[in-house]
Amino acid sequence: MRNQKKKLNVAMIGYGFMGRAHSNAFRQVGCFFDAPYELRLKVVCGRNRSNLEAMAAQWGWEEIANDWRSVVEQKDIDIVDICTPNSVHAPIAIAAAQAGKIVLCEKPLAMNLEQSQQMANSLRNVPNLVWFNYRRVPAVALAKRLVDEGRLGQVYHYRATYLQSWGPDPVRPGAWRFKPDEAGSGVMGDLLSHSVDLALLLNGDIAELSSLIQTFGPGREVDDAVLLLTRFANGSIGTFEATRYAIGCRNRNYFEIHGSKGAIRFNLEDLNRLEFFDANDSAQVQGSHNVLVTGPGHPYTDRFWPPGHIIGYEHTFIATLADFLQCLAGNHEFHADFDDGVNVHRVLQAVEDSARSRSWMRVPGKSDRAPAC
Numbered sequence: 001m002r003n004q005k006k007k008l009n010v011a012m013i014g015y016g017f018m019g020r021a022h023s024n025a026f027r028q029v030g031c032f033f034d035a036p037y038e039l040r041l042k043v044v045c046g047r048n049r050s051n052l053e054a055m056a057a058q059w060g061w062e063e064i065a066n067d068w069r070s071v072v073e074q075k076d077i078d079i080v081d082i083c084t085p086n087s088v089h090a091p092i093a094i095a096a097a098q099a100g101k102i103v104l105c106e107k108p109l110a111m112n113l114e115q116s117q118q119m120a121n122s123l124r125n126v127p128n129l130v131w132f133n134y135r136r137v138p139a140v141a142l143a144k145r146l147v148d149e150g151r152l153g154q155v156y157h158y159r160a161t162y163l164q165s166w167g168p169d170p171v172r173p174g175a176w177r178f179k180p181d182e183a184g185s186g187v188m189g190d191l192l193s194h195s196v197d198l199a200l201l202l203n204g205d206i207a208e209l210s211s212l213i214q215t216f217g218p219g220r221e222v223d224d225a226v227l228l229l230t231r232f233a234n235g236s237i238g239t240f241e242a243t244r245y246a247i248g249c250r251n252r253n254y255f256e257i258h259g260s261k262g263a264i265r266f267n268l269e270d271l272n273r274l275e276f277f278d279a280n281d282s283a284q285v286q287g288s289h290n291v292l293v294t295g296p297g298h299p300y301t302d303r304f305w306p307p308g309h310i311i312g313y314e315h316t317f318i319a320t321l322a323d324f325l326q327c328l329a330g331n332h333e334f335h336a337d338f339d340d341g342v343n344v345h346r347v348l349q350a351v352e353d354s355a356r357s358r359s360w361m362r363v364p365g366k367s368d369r370a371p372a373c
Helices: 017-032 049-059 068-072 086-098 113-122 138-148 187-203 313-330 338-357
Strands: 006-013 037-045 063-065 079-082 102-105 128-130 155-163 206-214 225-232 237-243 252-259 262-267 273-278 288-292
Touching (some): 006 017, 017 037, 037 049, 037 313, 049 063, 068 086, 079 086, 086 102, 086 113, 113 338, 138 187, 138 262, 187 206, 187 225, 187 237, 187 252, 187 338, 225 338
Parallel strands (some): 006 037, 102 128, 155 237
Antiparallel strands (some): 225 237, 262 273
8 A cells, every 4th residue: 555645734825816726736736746745725714705615615625714823823734825915925924934834925925125035034944935837837947958958058138028918907907916005016026027037047147137117007006017128147138028018918928048059939828839949950951949848758748648738827836836845855945935036026126226216227146046946
């Protein structure tokens, strides 16, 4: 008989869009991966009782609660997962760490750089995760492998855009993401944070930047669009754009990298594919290879379906959680962790400072972290 796995009881604070994505990962991780732990969906916590009851019934949470403080203090809770508005990430995470819990947190890590650093300092001795799930898209993981193997050579250009179109939607002006006291920022924290995290992963530290921030919604107090120019520590230059006003674009998280030996391109709206150009190919056949990243031999794909059978957005959360649990069991570092979240906030702070001063800003605190687990 198989050895019985250790059980970890999970409490999830928040239950919206991300709550569904996280719940699915908690339920599915052991189906696709040889997870070293069995996860028990113990408590889901939020403010609206009827919504909580529906969430618990649909996803199999055993209990519901309205007070996150009492949930964090429960002796039978091992993992606290935070998918609330950004304003309460810090108090929940710090309280959970003080209670000795494992802490998982949605991005952006906090409302600002100072708060994110406080969170990271408080969790030095506690296993932690930031849900930068796009790192675990197989095509993105393949891009990382190609970069690490030197297949692009010296990098010259990094371009990234994160384009959505729901900003003008008159039905959503009251959403918490438009409220500075709950979100901290607009597209900077919501969209640009993802682009910056992938850039730091794939191309290294950003040394300096110059930015422009724009708000289009009348009376709105958060940013609707942001543009920036960057210089990376490796000598390459970059451009970034994030907006909720790119009419016609649903969720275009896109990057491309150009180097002396080749180029790669990725678009989340076609997440199973990676374009790769190899400059070493004969001139007669040079062109972008449109690679269907579903195996064989591609990252994570052996855990899902046979080659040619595509995966979806939800699988990125499953793979993120699986990697975290393996690192937890082996006492290895996991990335993205809270320190990685701080590194993203250093860039976002420089973006704000640059836009305010209309000048180039250096990005302090270069990361010296270990390779990602």
